[in-house]
Amino acid sequence: VRIPARVDYAVRAAAELAGSGGAMTVDSIASAQDLPPRFLENILCELRRAGLVISRRGHAGGYALARPADDITVAEVVAAVDGLMESTKRSSPLGALWGAAGAAAEATLASVSLDDLATGRSPAQWRACASPPESTTPSAPPSSSPTPAPTAAS
């Protein structure tokens, strides 16, 4: 299952906006998340069409979340840029199987809000899923500031 880069970028841009708590320019999002600005602009347009971000012109302009960060799930952001497994779901006579795989994946994404990302909170639900033998998984300490948890050994 190949999750396209655009999905990854969309979620990262949305998390960055959640962390900033206000409006950001395309360039500042791009540099904070190390994303190609052109591509990012494209993605932000899709997020705007989906009603997840708003854009403002002018010198205090830029993009901001359209709703509070704790009211937007990662699943919504993923769906806004084409979804996780849309193409496989459509094309296959194995509809039920792909439906099940997609549902399992989306359940995880629907349980995490942008605010959870920005504050480094990890609901026990998906932490439990992620824990098995992945020794590389850093445990994100719950922090009250939007400062990201330092990423451990990689």
Place this chain on the structure above:
Amino acid sequence: VTATEVARAQDIPHRFLDHILASLRHAGLVESRRGPEGGHRLARPPDEITVAEIIRAIDGPLASVGGTRPDALDPPGAAAPMREVWVAVRANLRAVLEVVTVGEIARGDLPEVIRSLAGEADAWAPR
């Protein structure tokens, strides 16, 4: 069965199918024999081959995000926790794809867990 029979039965372009069969053979999931009596068959009983094995044979890792394995991601700043989220997504995909076998698909006999998850699929779809 011959590749032509598979192509016709499953409506798969012949060229494309040849590539797929080669990958499956390479992964030891399919055996092939040349000649007039030749063709392809599963190397193991269908109930012992999971969908996850097929995906790995054809497509590489079960889940990748922008071409990177979830555990190798290192998103900066506010997006840092996404690594853990994608690892969790992969765990959920495994839970489905490592359970279902080729035999079950052929019989149209998916495990109950899968059926109920699939039933919920629409409920999860955000649009």
